[in-house]
Amino acid sequence: MFFGLTNSVIFKIKMGRRKSHPPLVVGLAGTAGSGKDTAASYIKHHYQAEEFRYSYLLVKALEIFGIEISRDNLAWLMNILKRKYGQDVLTKAMGKTVRELAQKKIIVISGMRLPSDYKFLRSFKRNFLVFLDAPEKIRWRRVRTRREKSDDDVTFAQFKKLMAGENERYIAGLGKKADFVIINGGNLPEFHQELDKVMKKIL
Numbered sequence: 001m002f003f004g005l006t007n008s009v010i011f012k013i014k015m016g017r018r019k020s021h022p023p024l025v026v027g028l029a030g031t032a033g034s035g036k037d038t039a040a041s042y043i044k045h046h047y048q049a050e051e052f053r054y055s056y057l058l059v060k061a062l063e064i065f066g067i068e069i070s071r072d073n074l075a076w077l078m079n080i081l082k083r084k085y086g087q088d089v090l091t092k093a094m095g096k097t098v099r100e101l102a103q104k105k106i107i108v109i110s111g112m113r114l115p116s117d118y119k120f121l122r123s124f125k126r127n128f129l130v131f132l133d134a135p136e137k138i139r140w141r142r143v144r145t146r147r148e149k150s151d152d153d154v155t156f157a158q159f160k161k162l163m164a165g166e167n168e169r170y171i172a173g174l175g176k177k178a179d180f181v182i183i184n185g186g187n188l189p190e191f192h193q194e195l196d197k198v199m200k201k202i203l
Helices: 007-019 036-046 054-064 071-085 089-101 115-122 136-146 156-162 171-177 188-202
Strands: 024-030 050-053 106-112 126-133 180-183
Touching: 024 036, 024 115, 024 171, 036 050, 036 106, 036 126, 036 188, 050 054, 050 089, 054 071, 054 089, 054 106, 071 089, 089 106, 089 115, 106 115, 115 126, 115 171, 126 171, 126 188, 136 156, 180 188
Parallel strands: 024 106, 024 126, 050 106, 126 180
Antiparallel strands: none
């Protein structure tokens, strides 16, 4: 089977295969403005993780077609895809992306929100779900300040209405199933400290 290889080389190949470990997959879920992407970026840079974001799949599609990046347009695209291809269409897309591109020992996936996302995460042998939250007014101020989407500059009443939308309804349920919950109501260094505590427990 290993033509042209010495016994010592064959032994090293077999040992290498035996020692390989499945990746550690950290899923991040939480409310808008709770710090999911900030957490993903921190874990990526401080723990040499590979980062994937659910939102990126939709944002990239809107960018390709020259459509404004707004919450309304993201929800519109998501709902069209779900009606045509099923509730788990984005979960399947993320699964395909991770299987084809992931190479590192630690993978962090930001933006989990559906039951199918939870099932996908738990399909990995080594997995943890981290749920992020913060007081509502703090989250509203963060969203308004960062303005990642064209319609992020909303009143507090409008923000509360957006958070009651169809695409947000499963998020609280994920919080109940999470392995770790972080209330990100303080400053950035404090948030990083909480993330470090979680990562030390799971590594």
